[in-house]
Amino acid sequence: MVAEGAQLATARRPEFKALIVTNPQLALEKAVRRVVRQDLPEEVVAQLETPVSSTGDLNVYQGRPAEGMQLRGDQLTMRYFEANGVSYKARVFGELEHVTSRKGVPMQGVSVDREMAVAENAVRPLEVGERITAGTVVEETCPVSGETTEAVSTGEAVSDETPTVEVAGRVITLCNGAHVTVMEDEFRTWIQASGPGGAGFFVDNFPGTSSRAIGNLRCLYIRATYPEQVSAPNTEEEANSDMRNTARYYLESSYGKMTTTTTVTSLVTLPHTMAWYKAKDSEVDGLGLIHTESRNEARKLGYDSNQYDCIIVRINGGPRLEGISWGGGSSVWITWGGMDVLNHECGHSLGRNHANYWETTDGTAYGNGANQEYGNSFDVMGGGGGFSAHYNTISKRALGWLPAEYVHAPKTNGVYRIFAYDQPQLEEGKRYALTVAKDSIRQYNIEFHEARGGLLANSALVLYSGMGSNAGHLLDTTPGSSGVKGDGGIAIGRTYSDLEADMHFTVIGKNATSPPSLDVAYFRGPFPGNTAPTATLNASATTIAANGSVTFTATASDADGDALAYHWDFDDGTTAANSAVVTRTFTTVSQVTAMLTVSDMKGGTARRHVVINVGSHGKQSVTGAITWNAQPLQGVRVSNGTKYAFTDASGNYALSGLNTGSNTLTATLNGYTFTPSFTNPLTVVAGTNTANWTAGNSTFVTLTKTADPVEGGANGSFTLTRVGDTSADLMVRVSPVGGTATKTTDYTFTPDYATDGSYRTFTIPAGQASLVVSAAAVNDTAQEGPETITLQLASNGNYLSSSGNSVVMTVGD
Structure with missing residues (x-):
């Protein structure tokens, strides 16, 4: 029986090792439980995964591929956990995915050979029934309360009455099982602060300053080669030239707060061939070994790497160095020249992750989606380049370059002026960004990246922070547009609305200040009873010759007396000023749909459109109406893949500039499905083409508070309600609870929510229109006074968040 068990464990081992690599979270779930493992024969245990709980160095290397080289996002990050004399390949998930290099960090998981699922x-809670192994010292002081506990002795099994945890090899008995959650939260706060909190390794020269990226950055640039290579990777002058440009970039990007000095070494030759290092990479961290031996060889020539903050190794080829450069900790590996790769990889040593893009799948800019690594093409930590590709304002704030007094953090609705942040100095009294919390996870960051030119010269960029990467996620506020991210900013006159948070941002206008600035209106609801504006649109002519002009006049009003903004969107990509009257000259023969959106800047809009025929264009239009429950549906985007149009307040649209023949049309609006009343693809003919659609029923979800909980008294409750199809379970996503009260120690939910990545979920059962969740206050002896619980709905693509999307409960004590 033992031999058979050992044989099965041996057969399982390579499969489990592969699972660690592909799905570390599942590997941890499938790992043999400790209460089972402790009773297995040694011959079987020897073939199982090995538990790891230790303190060590986490080395995180993030890469930049050479131009034209396509790599997946997971190929741009490598992690090693150096502990117990082993260089583990750390396979992480969830909250650890964006943590940067750290020294002396506790970690736990399981490993097979060097592959470790982290x-x-x-903090690992010991299982009930798990026995304390011989020789283990169990600490009996609860680190949460400071009280002495009744520690479990060696050989004894842990019970519900003796909650015990393991942290970095230390075994500690707690006085209260709820303190496991407290310890987990404390670790989560600490480890997240290690990366997103600021720079990773550089220490400034100014005593008393808190930033770790202010002062002089001392760089050692080592030019390295392998014994078999006949040429150097570059010349000393090329290296110095690149570093001079990098010094200028950092001086300007940091507003003069970080200078850079560099020593470039003469050529050093590594002691082994490239093939040797590639083979060695299967046993140890090959990148780290190249760096260590490059430093050692440089030291022989009189260059002491310990006297520098950042050590750059310039080398051609090697393990994981074919067409990719890396940075992490105090180490940088460069495999081609130019300043962009240096600015990027040194950014990783500054503690910056990749500047990413939030790629949504639900038709919104803000909702359900996934991370697109490297996706912010306007930031050098994404795919940007040149002196204007500044780190974004999220990174600049974290590095101490953009202090809080230079950033708007609005507490009230209003209009805020933001100046272009991509310039070499800050000026007293000016603000260079706007940041405001959306929920307990996400923050909105609005910035003006004017120096990049193009559409960015007249629009505000929108970024999420809090979604993992400490360099933020770019949002495309015009999802589905032909310009993709390139036209994803908020153009002048346009309102970007986040309906699930009832937040609205409008760029009112651009100012000829120094530097240039944008006026941004920020309004956050609720706005009960808000009435959308009404509008009509008139064109002075609809048929003109090439180089002719048309004056467009909008007549709009708002029953609530709200100020109005005007966004003009021509389907050829042209925009216009925030004005009720605009005149445009059409220089080329074409057929163009002019679309107007009038906004009250609080979520209410009115759309109108008109088709302009310029010369003998030979193009055709498709017109139609889209209804939902027999009512016109505004804001639906209709496209043939090239041209686009939006339905107006009457539910009508005009898709113009089409060729005759087959056209496949799509209609999209978050939360709705659409059924065409025509044969799709539509055969477009010369003359009249009509294509109507009917929108399917959507599910709307609201969140409302029923009652507040009272300690020692009645429970509180809140209700999730859906309107629409109730035939199946509906998983509703919420942000993790916020407020001053602490879940578990101050209150509990029944039913409790489940974890869904960074979010939490409740489930409304099939056949039910609502779910009532009880909030019970924990009755303790501490007099804490009233505390709050905040909860907010989030998207997952299966429903729409209606106007009731957040609650605040007060826990009475």
Whole structure:
């Protein structure tokens, strides 16, 4: 029986090792439980995964591929956990995915050979029934309360009455099982602060300053080669030239707060061939070994790497160095020249992740989606380049370059002026960004990246922070547009609305200040009873010759007396000023749909459109109406893949500039499905083409508070209600609870929510229109006074968030 068990464990081992690589979270779930493992024969245990709980160095290397080289996002990050004399390949998930290099960090998980599945939290609660192994010292002081506990002795099994945790090899008995959650939260806060909190390794020269990226950055640039290579990777002058440009970039990007000095070494030759290092990479961290030996060889020539903050190795080829450069900790590996790769990889040593893009799948800019690594093409930490590709304002704030007094953090609705941040100095009294919390996870960051030119010269960029990467996620506020991210900013006159948070941002206009600035209106609801504006649109002519002009006049009003903004969107990509009257000259023969959106800047809009025929264009239009429950549906985007149009307040649209023949049309609006009343693809003919659609029923979800909980008294409750199809379970996503009260120690939910990545979920059962969740206050002896619980709906693509999307509960004590 033992031999058979050992044989099965041996056969399982390579499969489990592969699972660690592909799905570390599942590997941890499938790992043999400790209460089972402790009773297995040694011959079987020897073939199982090995538990790891230790303190060590986490080395995170993030890469930049050479131009034209396509790599997946997961190929641009490598992690090693150096502990117990082993260089583990750290496979992480969830909250650890964006943590940068750290020294002396506790971690736990399981390993097979060098492959390690790392748990999200270093705190491991011991299982009930798990015995304390011989020789283990069990600490009996609860680190949460400071009280002495009745520790479990060696050989004894843990019970519900003796909650015990393991952290970095230390075994500690707690006085209260709820303190496991407290310890997990403390670790989560600490480890997240290690990366997103600021720079990773550089220490400034100014005593008393808190930033770790202010002062002089001392760089050692080592030019390295292998014994078999006949040429150097570059010349000393090329290296110095690149570093001079990098010094200028950092001086300007940091507003003069970080200078850079560099020593370039003469050529050093590594002691082994490239093939040797590639082979060695299967046993140890090959990148780290190249760096260590490059430093050692440079030291022989009189260059002491310990006297520098950042050590750059310039080399051609090697393990994981074919067409990719890396940075992490104090180490940088460069495999081609130019300043962009240096600015990027040194950014990783500054503690910056990749500047990413939030790629949504639900038709919104803000909702359900996934990370697109490297996706912010306007930031050098994404795919940007040149002196204007500044780190974004999220990174600049974290590095201490953009202090809080230079950033709007609005507490009230209003109009805020933001100046272009991509310039070499800050000026007293000016603000260079706007940041405001959306929920307990996400923050909105509005910035003006004027120096990049193009559409960015007249629009505000929108970024999420809090979604993992400490360099933020670019949002495309015009999802589905032909310009993709390139036209994803908020153009002048346009309102970007986040309906699930009832937040609205409008760029009112651009100012000829120094530097240039944008006026941004920020309004956050609720706005009960808000009435959308009404509008009509008139064109002075609809048929003109090439080089002719048309004056467009909008007549709009708002029953609530709200100020109005005007966004003009021509389907050829042209825009216009925020004005009720605009005149445009059409220089080329074409057929163009002019679309107007009038906004009250609080979520209410009115759309109108008109088709302009310029010369003998030979193009055709498709017109139609889209209804939902027999009512016109505004804001539906209709496209043939090239041209686009939006339905107006009457539910009508005009898709113009089409060729005759087959055209496949799509209609999209978050939360709705659409059924065409025509044969799709539509055969477009010369003359009249009509294509109507009917929108399917959507599910709307609201969140409302029923009652507040009272300690020692009645429970509170809140209700999730859906309107629409109730035939199946509906998983509703919420942000993790916020407020001053702490879940578990101050209150509990029944039913409790489940974890869904960074979010939490409740489930409304099939056949039910609502779910009532009880909030019970924990009755303790501490007099804490009233505390709050905040909860907010989030998207997952299966429903729409209606106007009731957040609650605040007060826990009475």
